[in-house]
Amino acid sequence: xxxxxxxxxxxxxxxxxxxxxxxxxxxxxxxxxxxxxxxxxxxxxxxxxxxxxxxxxxxxxxxxxxxxxxxxxxxxxxxxxxxxxxxxxxxxxxxxxxxxxxxxxxxxxxxxxxxxxxxxxxxxxxxxxxxxxxxxxxxxxxxxxxxxxxxxxxxxxxxxxxxxxxxxxxxxxxxxxxxxxxxxxxxxxxxxxxxxxxxxxxxxxxxxxxxxxxxxxxxxxxxxxxxxxxxxxxxxxxxxxxxxxxxxxxxxxxxxxxxxxxxxxxxxxxxxxxxxxxxxxxxxxxxxxxxxxxxxxxxxxxxxxxxxxxxxxxxxxxxxxxxxxxxxxxxxxxxxxxxxxxxxxxxxxxxx
Amino acid sequence: xxxxxxxxxxxxxxxxxxxxxxxxxxxxxxxxxxxxxxxxxxxxxxxxxxxxxxxxxxxxxxxxxxxxxxxxxxxxxxxxxxxxxxxxxxxxxxxxxxxxxxxxxxxxxxxxxxxxxxxxxxxxxxxxxxxxxxxxxxxxxxxxxxxxxxxxxxxxxxxxxxxxxxxxxxxxxxxxxxxxxxxxxxxxxxxxxxxxxxxxxxxxxxxxxxxxxxxxxxxxxxxxxxxxxxxxxxxxxxxxxxxxxxxxxxxxxxxxxxxxxxxxxxxxxxxxxxxxxxxxxxxxxxxxxxxxxxxxxxxxxxxxxxxxxxxxxxxxxxxxxxxxxxxxxxxxxxxxxxxxxxxxxxxxxxxx
Numbered sequence: 001x002x003x004x005x006x007x008x009x010x011x012x013x014x015x016x017x018x019x020x021x022x023x024x025x026x027x028x029x030x031x032x033x034x035x036x037x038x039x040x041x042x043x044x045x046x047x048x049x050x051x052x053x054x055x056x057x058x059x060x061x062x063x064x065x066x067x068x069x070x071x072x073x074x075x076x077x078x079x080x081x082x083x084x085x086x087x088x089x090x091x092x093x094x095x096x097x098x099x100x101x102x103x104x105x106x107x108x109x110x111x112x113x114x115x116x117x118x119x120x121x122x123x124x125x126x127x128x129x130x131x132x133x134x135x136x137x138x139x140x141x142x143x144x145x146x147x148x149x150x151x152x153x154x155x156x157x158x159x160x161x162x163x164x165x166x167x168x169x170x171x172x173x174x175x176x177x178x179x180x181x182x183x184x185x186x187x188x189x190x191x192x193x194x195x196x197x198x199x200x201x202x203x204x205x206x207x208x209x210x211x212x213x214x215x216x217x218x219x220x221x222x223x224x225x226x227x228x229x230x231x232x233x234x235x236x237x238x239x240x241x242x243x244x245x246x247x248x249x250x251x252x253x254x255x256x257x258x259x260x261x262x263x264x265x266x267x268x269x270x271x272x273x274x275x276x277x278x279x280x281x282x283x284x285x286x287x288x289x290x291x292x293x294x295x296x297x298x299x300x301x302x303x304x305x306x307x308x309x310x311x312x313x314x315x316x317x318x319x320x321x322x323x324x325x326x327x328x329x330x331x332x333x334x335x336x337x338x339x340x341x342x343x344x345x346x347x348x349x350x351x352x
Numbered sequence: 353x354x355x356x357x358x359x360x361x362x363x364x365x366x367x368x369x370x371x372x373x374x375x376x377x378x379x380x381x382x383x384x385x386x387x388x389x390x391x392x393x394x395x396x397x398x399x400x401x402x403x404x405x406x407x408x409x410x411x412x413x414x415x416x417x418x419x420x421x422x423x424x425x426x427x428x429x430x431x432x433x434x435x436x437x438x439x440x441x442x443x444x445x446x447x448x449x450x451x452x453x454x455x456x457x458x459x460x461x462x463x464x465x466x467x468x469x470x471x472x473x474x475x476x477x478x479x480x481x482x483x484x485x486x487x488x489x490x491x492x493x494x495x496x497x498x499x500x501x502x503x504x505x506x507x508x509x510x511x512x513x514x515x516x517x518x519x520x521x522x523x524x525x526x527x528x529x530x531x532x533x534x535x536x537x538x539x540x541x542x543x544x545x546x547x548x549x550x551x552x553x554x555x556x557x558x559x560x561x562x563x564x565x566x567x568x569x570x571x572x573x574x575x576x577x578x579x580x581x582x583x584x585x586x587x588x589x590x591x592x593x594x595x596x597x598x599x600x601x602x603x604x605x606x607x608x609x610x611x612x613x614x615x616x617x618x619x620x621x622x623x624x625x626x627x628x629x630x631x632x633x634x635x636x637x638x639x640x641x642x643x644x645x646x647x648x649x650x651x652x653x654x655x656x657x658x659x660x661x662x663x664x665x666x667x668x669x670x671x672x673x674x675x676x677x678x679x680x681x682x683x684x685x686x687x688x689x690x691x692x693x694x695x696x697x698x699x700x701x702x703x704x
């Protein structure tokens with residue numbers, strides 16, 4: 001069986017018994033019923049995913065930053081030159097970016113996956129070279145990549161997740177880097193949700209009015225050209241997506257197959273999760289939305305997926321920064337379920 | 353000079369030079385301008401508070417859980433018996449509560465301050481005995497406490513903060529425990545904001561319809577009886593507040609005087625911050641709202657104070673849990689300002 005088919009076959013819903021046990025245990029902990037709000041729901045989800053109550057602490061954790069370039073950059077959809085993708089990859093590897101600072105705070109490992117950067121990156125200890133091609137083609141003129149290339153990028157993501165889990169990670173976080181990747185994200189989100197490009201295309205890294213207008217127009221032309229079918233998610237990502245979107249979809253599917261929680265970062269992860277939701281809806285049970293970015297398409301994607309973000313602080317950086325901010329919250333949710341005393345054991349009167 | 357006057361005299365605004373330096377530095381870091389959203393503002397605030405850019409990392413941190421009882425409990429404003437306050441204090445000291453689980457996750461120290469529990473609590477290593485009186489009086493019949501008692505509770509809070517900072521804490525977090533303390537919080541919030549008790553009185557630990565109606569009525573009767581003057585904040589807290597509110601106000605003022613950031617928990621901290629805002633508005637520059645609780649009065653208080661919460665996940669537990677969830681976010685904000693490379697140093701093209 002090929003790795004994608006094998007991964008899809010391994011994905012199953014949350015285990016009902018562990019879900020019920022976690023819900024019942026939450027109600028016996030020394031706190032008013034429901035007083036931990038969203039954290040109670042998340043702890044129950046993770047119990048169902050692990051098939052045990054309490055579930056294992058989602059630590060150690062690793063963020064995989066999938067980097068790739070985008071042919072649609074030629075449509076001047078961003079003010080930043082394409083070379084910044086490779087420059088930022090080197091910044092990640094040198095430990096100088098926000099993802100490094102946040103990972104140090106959260107105690108998470110950072111790996112960078114070159115799944116399609118336009119230039120060669122020098123080998124480095126934290127760099128995984130899984131380049132499928134040197135960036136996508138310009139989606140306003142031709143498909144971003146071939147279907148087989150999309151599958152190869154997905155398999156790269158599957159294997160990165162598998163290796164991180166084999167090496168001991170109990171929680172995976174999505175990260176991304178790719179100048180122009182909010183354009184491809186908007187195209188994916190419009191394709192899967194049916195929303196108009198004008199509603200889901202934001203200013204990314206800070207596009208001015210004219211650049212934003214070109215960006216919306218590029219998304220609109222790409223969708224008109226390719227007439228994608230949301231029931232064929234690999235076809236959609238191959239036509240209008242990015243290599244990092246395909247890889248992230250594989251990464252999320254793999255986490256779900258391995259019953260390991262995956263914290264989603266921002267709009268790029270949200271677009272990738274739409275691919276996942278179309279391929280294997282049960283895989284979304286492994287996902288926790290780390291944050292809500294200011295990109296309008298991200299809110300649309302989260303709403304479509306039924307995911308509620310843990311952090312909502314107007315970030316729009318990517319790299320995995322929003323997911324990393326949410327990691328300690330996810331860990332606290334599991335600690336509460338695991339470590340808080342029950343009314344009986346603590347001798348506290350229960351009026352729940 | 354008495355400790356309160358000394359504390360008030362030491363409070364000063366953010367240092368403008370450090371604020372400007374931090375804002376300018378944020379714009380040179382390897383990220384699009386503004387891409388870290390609220391975290392950029394928070395990092396700038398902490399630089400101004402410390403008077404240095406970057407500011408020190410807000411670690412180690414300590415949460416002080418101020419515990420006290422409330423005479424208004426006699427009005428059946430909650431389903432929980434008063435004895436639960438002391439039972440939960442023992443649970444905190446045994447490490448069995450949610451505040452302990454979250455503090456373990458965040459790497460924060462927990463101290464419990466008995467500033468007015470109705471019964472005696474056995475001495476314990478993490479317990480500070482600063483009891484001013486055995487709970488407040490019933491505010492629907494008489495003032496909660498005397499003005500001098502309110503001042504003594506404030507001084508207790510001032511001294512707890514001072515001692516924690518002397519012992520090495522670079523960040524303080526507010527915590528609270530006291531059955532019926534959301535009733536006193538609602539009275540304080542109505543008094544300081546002028547809002548109707550019906551708008552600011554919530555269900556606390558899960559009051560049913562009838563209990564909630566009694567709670568709103570108790571707040572309304574207390575305010576009608578005491579006719580408090582918001583320009584006399586110590587008079588307000590003495591009339592309708594709690595001993596933990598007075599202590600928390602002192603704790604926050606002390607943090608501000610010592611130029612140490614203080615993360616506010618939920619509605620009890622919000623009510624206490626209104627006391628602070630009336631006594632010394634500049635002290636609010638030391639405050640970061642940790643989270644927004646589901647109590648309607650908390651949103652009113654945050655709006656009145658102009659504070660934006662870092663976490664908004666429908667928690668309503670108190671104890672310091674919401675502030676603890678925000679601590680790693682605050683630390684990440686400072687790490688970004690301190691550790692992220694600049695465009696120049698990293699050799700990344702800058703299109704900001």
